[in-house]
Amino acid sequence: MPADAVVVVGAGPAGLAAAVRLAEGGHQVRLIARGNGFTHWGAGAVDLLGRVRGERVERPLEAIGQLPADHPYRLVGEAAVRDGLDWFTRFAAAAGLAHAGDPERNRDQVTALGTMRPTCLLPAPAAGPFRSGRVAVVNFEGFRDFSPALCALGLRRAGVDAFPATAPLPSWNHERYFTAVELAQAIDDDGFRRRLAPGIARVAAGAEAVLVPAVLGVRRGHEPWADLERLVGASLVEAAIPPPSVPGLRLFTAYRARLDTLGVRWQFGFPAVGIERDGDRVTALRSEGASRVIVTRCRELVLATGGVAGHGIEANRDGTLAEVVAGLPVARFADRLGFLADRFLGEHPLGAAGVRVDAELRPLHASGEPVFANVRCVGGLLAGHDPTVEGSREGVALATAARAAELLAATPVS
Amino acid sequence: MNRRLLETDVVVVGGGVTGVAVLRDLALRGVDAVLVERFDLGTGTSGRWHGLLHSGARYAVRDQESARECIDENTILRRVAPHTIEDVGGLFVLLPGDDEGYAAQFVEGCRASGIATEELSAAAARRREPLLAPDVKLAFGVPDGGIDSWALLRSMAADAERRGCRVLVRHPVTGFERDGDRITAVRVHDLVAGEDRTIGCRWVVNAAGAWAGEIGRMAGVPIRMIAGKGVMVVMASRYVRGVVNACRKPADGDIIVPQHEVAILGTTSEQVQSPDDIAVPPAHVDRMVDMCAQMVPAIASGRVLRAFAGSRPLYQPESADGDGAAGGGDTRAVTRTFTVLDHADRDGLVNLLSIVGGKLTTCRQMAEKLVDRLAERMGVTEPCRTATEVLPGADHGPHRLAEPLARVEREAAYGELVCECELVTGGQVRAAVADGLSELEDLRRRLRLGYGPCQAAFCAWRAAGILAERPPEGSAEGSGEPEPLAGLERFLEERWRGQRATTWGDQARQALLNHAIYRGIFDLRGSGRPDEAAAANRPAVQPGEGDPTRRVGDELVGDSDGRTSSRAGDD
Numbered sequence: 001m002p003a004d005a006v007v008v009v010g011a012g013p014a015g016l017a018a019a020v021r022l023a024e025g026g027h028q029v030r031l032i033a034r035g036n037g038f039t040h041w042g043a044g045a046v047d048l049l050g051r052v053r054g055e056r057v058e059r060p061l062e063a064i065g066q067l068p069a070d071h072p073y074r075l076v077g078e079a080a081v082r083d084g085l086d087w088f089t090r091f092a093a094a095a096g097l098a099h100a101g102d103p104e105r106n107r108d109q110v111t112a113l114g115t116m117r118p119t120c121l122l123p124a125p126a127a128g129p130f131r132s133g134r135v136a137v138v139n140f141e142g143f144r145d146f147s148p149a150l151c152a153l154g155l156r157r158a159g160v161d162a163f164p165a166t167a168p169l170p171s172w173n174h175e176r177y178f179t180a181v182e183l184a185q186a187i188d189d190d191g192f193r194r195r196l197a198p199g200i201a202r203v204a205a206g207a208e209a210v211l212v213p214a215v216l217g218v219r220r221g222h223e224p225w226a227d228l229e230r231l232v233g234a235s236l237v238e239a240a241i242p243p244p245s246v247p248g249l250r251l252f253t254a255y256r257a258r259l260d261t262l263g264v265r266w267q268f269g270f271p272a273v274g275i276e277r278d279g280d281r282v283t284a285l286r287s288e289g290a291s292r293v294i295v296t297r298c299r300e301l302v303l304a305t306g307g308v309a310g311h312g313i314e315a316n317r318d319g320t321l322a323e324v325v326a327g328l329p330v331a332r333f334a335d336r337l338g339f340l341a342d343r344f345l346g347e348h349p350l351g352a353a354g355v356r357v358d359a360e361l362r363p364l365h366a367s368g369e370p371v372f373a374n375v376r377c378v379g380g381l382l383a384g385h386d387p388t389v390e391g392s393r394e395g396v397a398l399a400t401a402a403r404a405a406e407l408l409a410a411t412p413v414s
Numbered sequence: 415m416n417r418r419l420l421e422t423d424v425v426v427v428g429g430g431v432t433g434v435a436v437l438r439d440l441a442l443r444g445v446d447a448v449l450v451e452r453f454d455l456g457t458g459t460s461g462r463w464h465g466l467l468h469s470g471a472r473y474a475v476r477d478q479e480s481a482r483e484c485i486d487e488n489t490i491l492r493r494v495a496p497h498t499i500e501d502v503g504g505l506f507v508l509l510p511g512d513d514e515g516y517a518a519q520f521v522e523g524c525r526a527s528g529i530a531t532e533e534l535s536a537a538a539a540r541r542r543e544p545l546l547a548p549d550v551k552l553a554f555g556v557p558d559g560g561i562d563s564w565a566l567l568r569s570m571a572a573d574a575e576r577r578g579c580r581v582l583v584r585h586p587v588t589g590f591e592r593d594g595d596r597i598t599a600v601r602v603h604d605l606v607a608g609e610d611r612t613i614g615c616r617w618v619v620n621a622a623g624a625w626a627g628e629i630g631r632m633a634g635v636p637i638r639m640i641a642g643k644g645v646m647v648v649m650a651s652r653y654v655r656g657v658v659n660a661c662r663k664p665a666d667g668d669i670i671v672p673q674h675e676v677a678i679l680g681t682t683s684e685q686v687q688s689p690d691d692i693a694v695p696p697a698h699v700d701r702m703v704d705m706c707a708q709m710v711p712a713i714a715s716g717r718v719l720r721a722f723a724g725s726r727p728l729y730q731p732e733s734a735d736g737d738g739a740a741g742g743g744d745t746r747a748v749t750r751t752f753t754v755l756d757h758a759d760r761d762g763l764v765n766l767l768s769i770v771g772g773k774l775t776t777c778r779q780m781a782e783k784l785v786d787r788l789a790e791r792m793g794v795t796e797p798c799r800t801a802t803e804v805l806p807g808a809d810h811g812p813h814r815l816a817e818p819l820a821r822v823e824r825e826a827a828y829g830e831l832v833c834e835c836e837l838v839t840g841g842q843v844r845a846a847v848a849d850g851l852s853e854l855e856d857l858r859r860r861l862r863l864g865y866g867p868c869q870a871a872f873c874a875w876r877a878a879g880i881l882a883e884r885p886p887e888g889s890a891e892g893s894g895e896p897e898p899l900a901g902l903e904r905f906l907e908e909r910w911r912g913q914r915a916t917t918w919g920d921q922a923r924q925a926l927l928n929h930a931i932y933r934g935i936f937d938l939r940g941s942g943r944p945d946e947a948a949a950a951n952r953p954a955v956q957p958g959e960g961d962p963t964r965r966v967g968d969e970l971v972g973d974s975d976g977r978t979s980s981r982a983g984d985d
Contacts, residue, residue, distance in 0.1 A: 335696060
C-alpha cells in the first residue's frame, strides 16, 4: 500500500468533492466512509449562505463579510468560495446535472410544505419559475411523502395561485408500498414515463406550471425530468421533500462515477476509528473492516466526517465532545443541557460544534498551535458554523474542499 | 359572567384515575354526578408515572397494608380491565452487594401480604430475562404487570358517561359557594368558552390527588399534602420481557417497566414545594440510567428518548408529626395507602369528602371506600359493583403488544404507514380526523403518533398533510382554512419538551437530523408566538354549541395551557 496516498474520510458533500478534486489534481486518493452523508439527507440544492442572524440573505457573497472571523468562509476566503461553486457547477453539468444560479444572489427553493427556502444553486428540475400564473401541485397516487394539499396551502399563503391534485400511477410492481427512490427508479424508465405523463397532464389541466415531489428519475441525471416535461407539455418543478433526497442521490451517483473514472479506491460502510502517528504527522488511518481493523497508510489526511449529525463528533452525556477519528480537540459544554436550545426550531449550540482550524484547515490545539502538520478538516466537521441554521452546508463543503485541494496542490504528487 | 351551568347530586373534583373511578362508582350506584378537571383526563400524576401494575411486592417489607391493597386490586383489575393490562409478570433481582437478609424479609413480607413469589436461580432468572446482569445472584417472580392508565381512564369515563354522569374537562375549580356549614355550588372556569360558571350540588368529592390541598384551601379545610416528585426515564426499546425490580429497600433507579415499545426507568423520590414542579434535573436521569444498568447492563449504552416527572399524592396526617417542613427529603417513608377524609367530623363542613394518598393500582378500591362513606351519608343503599362489573373494551381481551403489527399485516397496510416507529397508518389518522380530531397532539394521544425513537421526524409532517386534506372549517371566506403549519410547529415544540435532559449520543444526532429536516429542508423557524398563546388560539368548541359536557369516551381532547400531557409513562 503506497505511503504517499491522500486519504479522505467521509463521503458527504465535502468528502466527495475533496476526493474528486484531489484526484483531478493528480493525487493518489483513497476514500473511506462509514456511510452516506448529507447528499442523501439534504434538500437537494447547494446552499451557500441563506441566513445571517436569522435574517434572510439575498446576496450571499457580500454577506460573508458579516460572519465572524473564525467562520469557515472567512478562513478560506471569497476566492475559495467562488472556486468551490464554479468547480461544482462545471462538474455537475458535465455529469448531466445542470444547476442554475450563481453565488452573487440567492434563489428560492420550494419545499413540500409550500415554504420557500433560500438557496444558491438549484438543480434544473427545481429551478423552473412557478410563482406567476396558476400552479398545479401534483402528487403521484400512493406516494406518502408528499401532500399536495399541504403544499398548496403553504403556496397560497405565499400568494401563489396553487391547487392540489393527484396523478394516477401506471401499473408497476410496487402498488402497495414504495419509497421516493423506488418511484424515481420507475420514472427512469422511458415506457413508464410515457404512461405516466397523460395522467399528470389531465389533473394539471389549466396550470402553467406543475409542482411535483423531487422524484423524477435518479440514475439518468436530469434526462427523465426533461423528457417528462416535454411529454406533459407544461413546466415541471421539483419540490424538496424529506430524506432520502433523490436529487442528492443523483449527485452521489455522479460523484461515484467520477471517482471510478479517476481511479479512486474507496471503501464504503467502514467507519474510521483511529490514526497512527509519527510526531506531528499522521502516518496511517485505522478503519473497521469486515473482521479486523484496516490500516491505510497516508501522506496527507483529509477529514470530512461531519459534525455531530454526521458522526464526526460524539456528544457525550457529561457535556464533553469527542472527535471520533483522530481525537482532535473540540470545545466542551459545561453540561449537556447546553447542547440544545429551549425551542426545537431555535438554534442549537450543538449544531455549530466542531473542530477549530487555521487558515490552512489544520486542526488546532486550544493554544492555537496545529495538532498535526498533515491533517486538513473540511465541511461539517469545522467549528464556527451551523449548516442548518445558516443554510451553508454545501457551500462550506465545496469551499473548504476547494481550499484543501489548493493547499495539497503544493505538496508532492506521486 | 357567572351563570349556572348544571345542577347535580355530586361534583367530583379531579380527572385522574381516582376521580374518574369515583365517578364510575357513583354512576354504577345510580347517583347523578359531574366530574370537573382543570386540564384533561390523566394530565396530572395519572399520566406521569411508570405504568406499573403493582403486585404489592414493592411494599411487602415496609408497608404491608399497601401491599395487601395492591395484590387485591391487581387481581380485580385483571378481571374488570384486562384490556388495559400488559400481563408480563415481574422479577425482584438480588445483585452482588444486596443484603440477603432483606431478601428473606421480602419473601416473608410477600407471604404475609398474600403475594405469590417464585424463587428463581440466577440461571432461571436469566432464561426469563436474557438481558439481566450476569452477576445476578437470585430472583423472585411476582405478579407485577404493566397498566395503561389512559386506556383505564377512557374506559371508566366512557362507562360513567354511558350511565348518565358527565365529565367536564378544561374546567378548573375556582372556588366554592357556601351556605353556613354546607357547600351549595362549585365555581369553575370554562377554559374553552372563557367563562366562569357554577355547578349547583349537594355533595362534593375532592379527588384532586397531589392538588387536594389546594382544593381544600378553596373550601376552607386544611389538608396537608406532601409533593413527592418522581423522575422517570423513557428508553427507546423494552429491554425486558417483564417488570424488573431491585430486591432491596426502595431507592432511586430500582425499577424497569416495559410499556408498549419502550421501557420506563423509575424513579426518584424527592419532596418539593409544589406538585406542579415537574422539572427534570439531568443528574437524576444519569442516576436512573446508571442504577438500572446494574440490573440490565445494556441500558448503559442504550438510547434515552425522554424523561419526565410526576408528583405523588402523598398525605401527611395531622397527628403524624409537628410541622413537616417542605423541601428536600426522601418521601419514600410516607405511607402509600390512602385515607378518606370526611370533613363533617373533621372540619365541620358537612358535605365535602376528600380522598388522599394511594396509587393507581388501588384507584378502584379508593373510590369504593370513599363512595361507601358518601352513600351512607346520602342514604344511597346500592352496593359497590366496580369489583365485578367489567369495563367497556374488556371484551377485546388482554392487551397484546404485537397488535399494531398484526393489524398492519391483516390490512396489508405497509404502504399506508404514517409513523413507522409506532405503526400508525394513514387510515387510522384519517379515521381520527373524521372523528373531529384536528390537532397533532390529539392524534398523538389517540394513536401514539410520534412516540418512537425518531420523535416525530417523519410522521409529524405526514400527519399534517392528512390534516390539510380536511375541508375548511366554516364557510366564511378566508377564515376557514386550517393552519397545519402552525399546528405542526406546536406539535414539534411539544415533543421537544422533556428531551433536553436526555439528549446525547445517538439521540443528539437524531435531534440535529430532525432539525435539519424541519428547519433546514422545510425552513420552519417557529411562528414567533409563545407556545401558550398559540395553544390558547386553538380552534375549539364554540360556546353554547350543543352539550356543554364534552365526550371523552374514546377521545382525549388537548389541554389548552401548553402543559405536556400524555399517556402513562411517556412524557
